[in-house]
Every structure is written in structure tokens, then in C-alpha cells.
Amino acid sequence: MAPYDAEELMTKFIDIRTKTIPSLSKPEFLGRAETQKLATERANAVFTHRAAILAILDRYEETLGKRWRNKSIELRRKVLMSAYPTMPSHHRPDFEAIRTESPAQTILATRFPEAFSLPSLNMEDLTKPKSLLMLLNSRGRHDPALFDYGQLVSWNARPGIYQMMWQGIGIQPGEGLIVLEIQRRILDFLQRCAEDLPLHDTRIPVQPSIKTSEPNAATIKQGLMSSSLLEETMEAPYSVPGLDLDRLGSFLSAKRDEAEDHIWSLREDPSYFRYCIGVSSEHQEVQIAGVDGSKHPMLGTTKFWDFLLKQAVLDAYMVFASWDDLYQAANQLISLRSQYASEIQPSMPLPTEYDVALCHFSFSVDQLVEGTLTIYKRAMMASPGLRGHYASRTQNWKGNTIEVVAKANSRKKDKFRWHLEQLFMLDQVSLHGLEVLSDNAERVILDPGNRVDRARVSPYVASILSDLSLLGEIRRQLGLLRPGIPMTEPIRCADQLKAFIQRMELNGRLKTAFEEGIQLSAVGTPLAKFTYPLDKPLNAKTTRILQEAERNLDRFWNKVDSHIIQHGGTSLHTKLINIIRIREIRRTPDWKDVNSEVRKLDKALEELSVKTTLLELEARTENTVSHTTQQLPVPKVKTRGTAS
Secondary structure, X not given: OOHHHHHHHHHHHHHHHHOOOOOOXXXXXXXXXXXXXXXXXXXXXHHHHHHHHHHHHHHHHHHHHHHHHHOOHHHHHHHHHHHOXXXXXXXXXXXXXXXXXXXXXXXXXXXXXXXXXXXXXXXXXXXXXXXXXXXXXXXXXXXXXXOOOOOOOOOOOOOOHHHHHHOOOOOOHHHHHHHHHHHHHHHHHHHHHHHHHHHOOOOOOOOOOOOOOOOOHHHHOOOOOXXXXXXXXXXXXXXXXXXXXXXXXXXXXXHHHHHHHHHHHHHHOHHHHHXXXXXXXXXXXXXXXXXXXXXXXXXXXXXXXXXXXXXXXXXXXXXXXXXXXXXXXHHHHHHHHHHOHHHOOOOOOOOHHHHHHHHHHHHHHHHHHHHHHHHHHHHHHHOOOOHHHEEEOOOOOEXXXXXXXXXXXXXXXXHHHHHHHHHHOHHHHHHHXXXXXXXXXXXXXXXXXXXXXXXXXXXXXXXXXXXXXXXHHHHHHHHOOOOOOOOXXXXXXXXXXXXXXXXXXXXXXXXXXXXXXXXXXHHHOOHHHHOOOOOOOOOHHHHHHHHHHHHHHHHHHHHHHHHHHHHHOOXXXXXXXXXXXXXXXXXXXXXXXXXXXXXXXXXXXXXXXXXXXXXXXXXXXXXXXXXXXXXXXOOOOOOOOOOO
């Protein structure tokens, strides 16, 4: 392809992106000489800053870490402000910019360009004990190429270079210059901080010069290590980037096991079943009043409960199958990554088999993300603490689709809810990334200053956010494989969909079986029939209640299983025989009067004790008699006359 054609197509591509993405400065198409000059200047600056930071870390890192952690927040602010006088004060300053400006202002001429190019440099995050130290360590002790690597290459210098860019392996030169400038700014800021820190305390001892540049990660996370996914996500901008498939595999294994436990608990535990159905009923859109304040006519009806109970069964098994699919795919990727370790290079196309497996894995992630976002939107708006901000326009309930709108002027006044609602909008998810929005939502909820707002978020909504955080982290790590945005893939989307449908065959069969019609409200309601007083003392009465609740639950699942067999040929667990572990459903045994049994046992023990005592007495008597008989002196017989 001729250079002019490539430039024209790339210009159109950049125009499309900059019309919708405010955080992307529009790259310029410069001549080769000017581009090379700017790239060399910025690259030299990057390496100069990094060398200065490394020299300081080699001599001061351990002591500076201790001093930084011991500084007050105000002293930390002074150091940061000295290095970056206009540093934003809040976490994710780009979100604040979006809330402040209109969409047109943000895209055409934002007043906060650095909020979009350097969102991780903010007071709220960097005044925490670890963030600055992690950033200094990751950027100072690792080659800049680990974060951004590039080489200026002419369109015609190497066959397939244009196609590599469209595969996401490379980026347009103008974008490359922006990346270099961002990295230069970060390293310049870090050098200023590193040089300023010792000057604030002249007592800091000079450590022996260290020639090695190995990272001193233990120093940074000393006493502060945590395995929580939320913390890892929040620390990601300050850490060394890298795809950790083993770590993702462990998270997916945990989610798969959790989904499996959910299925068995629904089948075995009446109280768990009642709780889950009750929670689900409180997060349905029919709970939202109409624009005139009226209650939805379907709420509490047989149709409502039939839909709810059917959906609970479908969700339990379909979610399990989805997490299992991701878990199996992750294990395959781990195996292939090991197999092709020597061929995986940042600047080269991925091995075909590995690339295809990644595409299938990414497609499965996207499908689960789409479904989870839909559930989150409905549940969040209908949750007890937030439904008052919304109104239902549609009173004709078709399936589970209801048109819900925010009440007038409620969104701008509610900053907390604004952050939660960003996950509603697919354009925002695409713009910022799922990992950023889910992390931001969880951070806002967990903010110690938001205790009142936190109470508005139900545990059910929080659990969905947790799932979105994991899916977002998977997406973030997959994005590390390619510096650019891939416009082509090694397998067609239609083929990815076909393979996904084959893997999710169970889900398709379940949907088909339930489309045949099944009424579960008769065996699934009222929920009071699943009362399960395990917390009360066990006696004949509570045993009968426990057993009755268990029988009611068994009737429910017997109807479900019979329907599936009738319309699908085999039971649910037969379909899952290769992936689900079979467990025995435990049931409460018949009551036995324990007190009566204890009294009988006590009486028997008492009688035995008496008999034992008598036997012991007899034995001692016999021993005493026998011993006395043996010890009596033998009387002497006189043979010589009588005593006088």
C-alpha cells in the first residue's frame, strides 16, 4: 500500500476515534525527519530521567520508603506539589472533567487535558503510603521499553508493517509521539520527587551504591501486601505491566467454584433458596413505581413469580457454565503460552494457535461482560436504596423488559449515583475501560466518607460489581498483549460466535426447554414455605418444620428436573456430568426424643454402677476373708500336763 493511501486511511481512523474519545490528543502526520527528531529528543529525555531516578533508588530507596511512609499527608502533599504544581486533587480527574464539561467541550477543546493524559498523577492516590513508592520502583528499576516500546519504521521498509499496525502490534507515528511525551512527563515528575525527598530530611543516610537494577518490591509492599482484586486494580497504574495468566486462572477457579456452590446450595438449603429468591424479587424493575407513582400491576402476581423462579434456575446454571468456560479457556492459554514462550515477542505477531485461543477467550469475556452489565443496570436501578430516583414509563410487562428513566434533575445533584451510572453506558465503558469504571464505582462505595451513600448499595448490587471488577481486570490484562487497538483478528467474528454457541450448548438447551413453558410459582411460593429454623433448639417441632421445608424444596427441583428431562432428554446434572462435581443432598433425619434416650441411658448406667459397686464389694470381701484366713496363727497343742 502506498504511503499516501496509508496516511489517508489512518487519518480517517484517528478522526473517528477523536470524535468520541476526549482523552486522545489528535496525532499529527509529520514528515519522517521531524518525527524522527521529536522521537529521539523525547526518548533521550525518557532515558535520562530514568537513569537519574535509578541512581537515587540505588542509594536511597529503602530509607526513602521508610521516611515516606512516616510522613504526614500534608508533608507528602508538599513534595508532590513541588514536583507537579497543578496536580489534580481527586482520584480519576478525567471523570471530574467529564462531569464539569459538556460532551462537546470535552471532545473539541477540554480545559483539563492533563486530566486525560495523566489520570494516575493525582493527590488522592499519590499521598497514600504505597502509590508513589511503587511508581518510583516500577519506572526507575525497569527499562522504559517495558512500558512503551517503539521503533520508527517507514510504511514500505518492511512487508506487512501496515497490517501489523491494524493488528494492534504497532501504532501510528503521531500516537507514538504522544505516548513518548506521556512517559517523559511521568519520569520527569518522578525525578523531581526523588531528588526532592532527600532534601526534606538531611538525616537520611547514604546507602552503599548498588550496581544491580533488580526491583526492590519487598521494600515497597512491606507490611502492606494484600491479595484483593480491588487493591490490585487500584495499584495497576503504579505497577509493572504484565499478563499474569496464572493469577487470572486462580480468580476464575474461585468464581467457578462459587457458582457451583451456589447451585448446590439452592438445591440443598431451603433458607438459602428463600434468601436468593427474595433478594432477586427486590431487584426487579417492576419494583420501580410508574411516573405517576403507581405500583406496577405485575408485581406479586403469578406471572411475576413464574418468571422470577425460572430466571433463578437459568441464571444459576448459565452463570456457572460461563465461568467454567472462562476457567477452561484460561488453562488452555496458560498451556499455549508455555508452549510458544520463545516465539512471543512484543514487536511480532503472536503465534497463530495462541492468538486464536486469545480471540476465543476474549469473545467469551465480552459475552459475559455484556450480560453482567445488563443485570447490573436493572438491579441497581431497582435496588431498595436507589429505586426512588427512577420511574417506570412502561406498565405492559413483556418478559423482563421495562422502560425505566431517571427522575428529572436527580442525576446532577447525586454525584455518588453518577459514578455508578457510568457502567450503564456502553460508550463510556468502551471509552474508559470496564476495569476503570468498575474500580471507580467500588472505590466510591468503599470511601470512608461515603457511609450514608454506601448504605444505598445493596449486597446484591455490590456482588455484581465484584464480578464486573474481575472481568474488567481480565480485559485490562488482555489489552497488555497489544499496544494499539486491533482492527483485525485471526478468526472471523462469525466463527467466534459459532464456537461460543457450541461451548455454551447447555445454555441454549436450557433456554429452549424453558421456552416450552413451565409454571413454578405453585411449588416455589409462598417463600414462607421454605422457612428453615436451624438457629432454634432442635426438638420434635423444629425437626418437622425443617423436614417440611426440605420436602418443599425437593418438590420445586423435582418439577424443574422433570421439565428439563421431558423437553431436553436428560437431567441438568447429566448434561453437566463432565464439569460439575456430584454431591449428596443432606436431609434432616427423623426426630428422636433425645431426653428420653438420655434418661434411659442414665438409668442403665446407674443400674450398671450399682451392680459394679456390689461386685467390687463382694470381690473386696472375698479378698479380705481369704487374706485373713491365711494370716491367722495356728494354735499350739499342749502335750505335757496342764498349767498350774
